[in-house]
Amino acid sequence: VQLVESGGGSVQAGASLKLSCAASGLAFRTYAMGWFRQPPGKEREFVAAVNWSGGSPTYADSVEGRFTISKDNARNTVYLQMNSLRPEDTAVYYCAAVRSYTVVRGRAGYDFWGQGTQVTISS
Numbered sequence: 001v002q003l004v005e006s007g008g009g010s011v012q013a014g015a016s017l018k019l020s021c022a023a024s025g026l027a028f029r030t031y032a033m034g035w036f037r038q039p040p041g042k043e044r045e046f047v048a049a050v051n052w053s054g055g056s057p058t059y060a061d062s063v064e065g066r067f068t069i070s071k072d073n074a075r076n077t078v079y080l081q082m083n084s085l086r087p088e089d090t091a092v093y094y095c096a097a098v099r100s101y102t103v104v105r106g107r108a109g110y111d112f113w114g115q116g117t118q119v120t121i122s123s
Contacts, residue, residue, distance in 0.1 A: 003019065006019070
């Protein structure tokens, strides 16, 4: 199984970025997907997740209304559209996969992880 994130970068506050996570080596349609992030010097934290079909999106309070997660089963890819970015969104962003039909929020519930992509927001 391989999860490869892309789309990170350095932007100013208020800008937008769209992260992608391309999955291979798994039956993508049967996997729930999530995005997590790890700010400098902090624990990895939940950002957003969807169920196997891309439904039931759920978000951390800190990103609700600004970030949108989507899952494209035809392209084996999950996305994270990030708008109105803030300096506190600076982190390494990871996608994760778990064989589940329902949404999974907990970090421990995921089976596979990508290598991460850096997002840096300057004020």
